[in-house]
Amino acid sequence: MFGGMFGGQGGFGSRFEASYRCYPVSFLDKTEAERGDKIFLPPSALDRLAQLHIDYPMLFQVENRRDGRKTHCGVLEFIADEGMVYMPYWMMQNLLLQEGDVVALRSATLPKGSFVKLQPHSTDFLDITNPRAVLETTLRNFSCLTVGDTVPINYNNRRYFIDIIEAKPADAISVIETDCNVDFAPPLDYVEPVRQPPQQQPEPMAADGPEAAAAAAGGAAAQAEQPQEPRFLAFAGSGRRLDGKAVSESRPVSVPLPTPVWPGSGGGSSSSAAAAPAVAAAGDGASGVVGSAPKRPGKVFGGNRLQAKLADKAAGGGAAKPPAAPTPEKKKEGEEPESGFKAFQGKGYSLKG
CATH class of the missing domain: 2.40.40.50 (Ubiquitin fusion degradation protein UFD1, N-terminal domain)
Known part of the structure; x- marks a missing residue:
């Protein structure tokens, strides 16, 4: 008809x-x-x-x-x-x-399509595991696409609707045996999340009166009660002696210097007595240099024993005399000096036997 x-x-x-x-x-x-x-x-x-x-x-x-x-x-x-x-x-x-x-x-x-832009109606379409694969399978049953159409897509017993909003090279394209790029626009019901600025905590207002003072004092006391963090202290350990004895804490000992004999004084007691206080005063002012070295615990060789003896004599009364220099022992006639190493002291042997 x-x-x-x-x-x-x-x-x-x-x-x-x-x-x-x-x-x-x-x-x-x-x-x-x-x-x-x-x-x-x-x-x-x-x-x-x-x-x-x-x-x-x-x-x-x-x-x-x-x-x-x-x-x-x-x-x-x-x-x-x-x-x-x-x-x-x-x-x-x-x-x-x-x-x-x-x-x-x-x-x-219609020309063969090279690009198409789609817009789903619902955000549920984005929940599909692979929406591009689903779309490719669906478009195999289509021969052409037109801008402005709404195309249904059936997947997993549900129907999704998609709008054709853009196509190239024309508003109507053929999708048979062609390589077409697909792009997606945000769904129609998609809502952009609103970014909220970070909330600022209000500053506490200063209050006057005894209650505010008590609160401030309580806060200071709470801060004072907080345990302090451990700090590193250098050389905070205990000493050990090599001989195994207990380490006793010793303090620096001030040892008075012996009375010097000045040349030209003739051995008079007046000059010696006059010079002694000056030297003693100098010794007291420089105790860190002469006669005031502390006894360090753990020293084995007894380098400070002489100073301790001089201190004991000084405490007993009178000025301590300087130790006499050791006199070398006289060698006996016909006696060879002792030595740790003696050269050519072995027995002799002849090559002839």
């Missing part, structure tokens, strides 16, 4: 044009066709298409002239009743069509 309205034998030249009444594919019990964008045409459409020089695969532009909505699709079979076209129900919704409305079909040639 409607096929003859537009020329009967193929329309104008090499372009196919016809008008049909549209119905959903569920009228043909072809529910699997809802997963793609292909329609069912009557057999007469195949006869007219065979007489025209059209490009393959066959693509069509479907238009609702009443509302001015357009989309593109492919053809799956030519088994529809004459004057009717069966199409997926989601396509009828995009074109704002009801059952029995008239649509205009026109053959079309």
Whole structure:
């Protein structure tokens, strides 16, 4: 009926044009066709298409002239009743069509797509483990994509809707045997999280009066009661003697110097007595240099014993006399000096035996 309205034998030249009444594919019990964008045409459409020089695969532009909505699709079979076209129900919704409305079909040639941008309706689509793999599997049932269409994707017994918001190199592209890059826009119900500035703790206001003073004193006492952290103290250990005896703490001992005999004094007691206080005073002022070396614990060789004896004599009364220098022992006649090493002191031997 409607096929003859537009020329009967193929329309104008090499372009196919016809008008049909549209119905959903569920009228043909072809529910699997809802997963793609292909329609069912009557057999007469195949006869007219065979007489025209059209490009393959066959693509069509479907238009609702009443509302001015357009989309593109492919053809799956030519088994529809004459004057009717069966199409997926989601396509009828995009074109704002009801059952029995008239649509205009026109053959079309679309470029191969290189880029498409999609926008999911819900953030639930982002919960899919691999959304790109799901989308690639779904688009295998599609022959073309048009900007402005809403495409359903069935996955895991759920249906997700995605809008085609951008396509290159044209608003309508072919996705058959092409390498097309896919990009995703934020879902329609996606809400950008609001970044809250860090909350600043209010500073305590200074209060006057005895209560504030008591609180401040309590805080200071609490800080004072806190144990101090251990600090490193150098040389804080105890001493050990090599001979195994106990180490006794000793203090520096001031030893008075002996009374010097000045030349030219003639051995008089007056000059010696006059010089002694001066020397003693000098010794007291320089106790760190002469006669005041502390007795270090752990010293084995007894270097300070002489100073201790001099201190004892000084405490007993009178000035201590300087120790006499040791006199070398006289050698006896015919006696050789003792030595640790003696050269050429062994027995002699002859090579002749």
